[in-house]
Amino acid sequence: MTENPDGSLTVGAGEVVTVVVTKAFAPFAATFSSLIGASWDSSTMSPDGLTETNVFTAPPSVGTQVFATILYDFIPDGSGNYTAGDQYVQTITGSRGGAATPITIVPPPISSQSITFVVG
Numbered sequence: 001m002t003e004n005p006d007g008s009l010t011v012g013a014g015e016v017v018t019v020v021v022t023k024a025f026a027p028f029a030a031t032f033s034s035l036i037g038a039s040w041d042s043s044t045m046s047p048d049g050l051t052e053t054n055v056f057t058a059p060p061s062v063g064t065q066v067f068a069t070i071l072y073d074f075i076p077d078g079s080g081n082y083t084a085g086d087q088y089v090q091t092i093t094g095s096r097g098g099a100a101t102p103i104t105i106v107p108p109p110i111s112s113q114s115i116t117f118v119v120g
Contacts, residue, residue, distance in 0.1 A: 001094030002120075009092065009100055010120040011058040016041075016095035017117065021070060022051040025086045029073040029109075037066035037117075058119050066117040074107040082107035 001017065002010045011017055021030050032043065032054050043054045058066065072088050086107060092100040092115070105111050 001092070001096065001098035001100070003098075003100050004118075008116040008118050009094075010118050011094055012096050013058060013060045013062060013119050015058045017056055017058060018093050018095075019054045019068070019070075019115070020051060020091045020093075021072075022089050022091075023086070024050075024088075025083045026050060027075055028052065029075055030088055031071045031073075033069040033071070035066055035068050037064060058117065060119075062119050064119045066119075068115045068117075070113050070115070072105045072111045072113070073109040076107075 001015065004010060023030065026049060028049055030052065032052070035056060038056050038059055041055045041057055043052065045052050056066070070090065074082050074086060076082055088105040090103040090105065090113060103113060105113070
C-alpha cells in the first residue's frame, strides 16, 4: 500500500487492507460505513470496546476504486464537557506492506474521514 499526495491509497489487486480505529476513553462511538466498490470481510471489536478493526480484500481489477467513510462522535459528560485527552486514532495497513499516515481525531464531534483506495 502506498499513500498518494492527494490522500488516496494505492493497494494491490487482492491485497488485504486493515483499518483500525482506537479510542482513548469509553464510550466508543465511531461508525464504519459500508464500502462502495468492495465489502468488509470482517469487523471485530476489542474486549475493552475501545478498538474496532475492519478488513477487506481489494478487488482484482486495476483501476477499481473503493470508498469508505468513518464517522467519529464523542459523547460529552453531564456538563457538556469532553474527557481531556480523549481521541480516536485511525490506522490503515496493507498485507503487502505499507501504511497510511495515522490520523488523530479529537472532540468536539462530529467528524468524518472519507478514504479512497485505488487498485494499482
